[in-house]
Amino acid sequence: MAPALLRQPQFRRYWLAQTVSLFGDQVLTLALPLVAVLGTRAGPAEMGYLTAATMLPNLLFPLVVGAWLDRYPRKRRIMVLADLGRAVLLAVVPVAYLCDVLALEQLYVVAFLTGTLAVLFEVAHSTLFVSLVARRHYVDANSLIGSSRALSFVAGPSLGGLLVQVLTAPIALLVDVLSYLLSALFLARIRPTEPAPADPGGGSRGLRAGLGFVVRSRILRATLLGTTTLNLFNYMFHALFVLYASTELNLSPSLLGLAIGAGALGALLGATVTGRLARRLGVGRAVVLGFVLFPAPLLLVPLAGGPTWAVLAALVAAEFLAGLGVMLLDITSGAVQTAVIPEPLLARVTGVKRTINYGIRPVGALLGGTLGSALGVRPTLWIATVGALAGVLWLLPSPIPHLRDLPERER
Structure with missing residues (x-):
């Protein structure tokens, strides 16, 4: 059934968006810490702060974002904007590096904001999924996305290491920028039938x-x-x-x-x-x-x-x-x-x-x-x-x- 799903243009674009983004994320996972170590001479404490800045949005925002997104009618638009926002934020790093103004504080901000946009993207993703995939195909569709994720785990670190070795860590982030731009392009070409927004109650009610x-x-x-x-x-x-x-x-x-x-x-x-x-x-x-x-x-x-x-x-x-x-x-x-x-x-x-x-x-x-x-x-x-x-x-x-x-x- 998985090949049949890929013959459906809407789902194929969605799957391609997920795939290129997953590979880009593997580059980011390796390159951003290396930018901190090699570009700003970060020590153990600073690396801990960078990791915390990356993870903190996952603790602070999913509940609030979920309550808001269920009242917002166009989740796909949110996903496109989240991709574009992450591309812009990560593009700042190689530009600052080339201009010799890269600072550790910039990396903290980039890590926190890209993490926040990732929360927006992932929470909205669940609603877009059900608008594109029939219930009977949920397992097959998840298997395709899981295959992309697993393949990115196999090949992504090697690709990321090679790019960092050849291009340097800050410039390698441009590959992740490209992945987010491609993901946004594929998502922008999807025309899903999204569910009507939920009853717009207050935030605590949601x-x-x-x-x-x-x-x-x-x-x-x-x-x-x-x-x-x-x-x-x-x-x-x-x-x-x-x-x-x-x-x-x-x-x-x-x-x-x-x-x-x-x-x-x-x-x-x-x-x-x-x-x-x-x-x-x-x-x-x-x-x-x-x-x-x-x-x-x-x-x-x-x-x-x-x-x-x-x-x-x-x-x-x-x-x-x-x-x-x-x-x-x-x-x-x-x-x-x-x-x-x-x-x-x-x-x-x-x-x-x-x-x-x-x-x-x-x-x-x-x-x-x-x-x-x-x-x-x-x-x-x-x-x-x-x-x-x-x-x-x-x-x-x-x-x-x-x-x-x-x-x-x-x-």
């Missing part, structure tokens, strides 16, 4: 409506509690993973990079097979399988030991299978959640989900560091992996395991 729906919906409540649990313990795990692999397993940076790269290949395979798995198992069982297959292979990491080849094999297997699992989980749970959310509430509920999912990540990282210092790294990795597996327990009493097809939209 927020309550989104939160209220999440609490009332058994399906959405279970998936959100499950993913929140999974994110908490997953970020505990990954706060310590590189430290553990480097210092206790004695893996070299190149071998560690090889293991992590296997995760992207697993994600690419997961995006390719998820549609077929969901049709064979039923979409609900595929969601449950994703909740297990994502964290379970990570148990191999604290179990790893022995010669270098055995350690590397364990970590490659863990990352590859976890990458497959996370894509299976993201695609199927995303399709189920999109299917049940009423269209007038899509942006608000997306804002609620984004705030919770992004808000729990730094909590998990801090908890991982604290427990790692108190208990040791290996015991904390055990706690994190077992805790992440517990996320599936939220799904078992819900209707999700019994879903053969996508559920009906709730009210």
